[in-house]
Amino acid sequence: MNLLIMGLPGAGKGTQAAKIVEEFGVAHISTGDMFREAMSNQTDMGKLAKSYIDKGELVPDEVTNGIVKERLAKQDIAEKGFLLDGYPRTIEQAYALDETLKELNLTLDGVVNIDVDPSSLVERLSGRIINRKTGETFHKVFNPPVGDYDENDFYQREDDKPETVKRRLDVNIAQGQPILDHYSEKGLVNNVNGNQEIDIVFEDVKKVISGLK
């Protein structure tokens, strides 16, 4: 199964992706996670990415297209399939992905678009906490870690500051529609209501994915 998950920043792409990976065994390819890993390793690519991410801007297409192509070419993808999260984010990236999939002889089975009311997203992002050891994502109010937890075991993303979130939302709203139109023309888009509780969203996501092919 080869899938894309789309949605505005904070829509719940990463949250649903973790559940999809567990249920369907596909490889999770999150460009945001790849950039954050490169940033923490302070590679040249990480330093470049940081200069865009800290401002809420998109990393240049040629960099992003390159890392996705490299990842999709690895052997495990042909075997277990993939779930792309946060890519493509511009129409040029969508065209580049079409080319890459053709070259690698892969086909896209479906796009899960998590539809959310943008007014809820600042609250979701400002309350997001991530476990330092496991990388698991939680929310202080909507999805708190079980039991008593030590706040020091969790961190907040640098780009979840309100001023950066505003820019991320503006950028993503502007870029998103042409990408959805592109995949709608191919009959691949499935909308899921993301304004529901996490587990209910996942029930809907599962129905969509199980109905593909």
Ligand code: AP5
């Ligand atoms: P990226 O990491 O992809 O960030 P994003 O798209 O802004 O999305 P987020 O990861 O913030 O949100 P999410 O939808 O995964 O939500 P989550 O599940 O965590 O990209 C970061 C940056 O990297 C970009 O700004 C850009 O600079 C760069 N970049 C990445 N890809 C790029 C590309 N292709 N091209 C160029 N640049 C690129 O949930 C959020 C919170 O809400 C959590 O706390 C969660 O617990 C909670 N939550 C989730 N679902 C629900 C629910 N249903 N109800 C209540 N709370 C919920």
Ligand code: MG
């Ligand atoms: Mg994410």
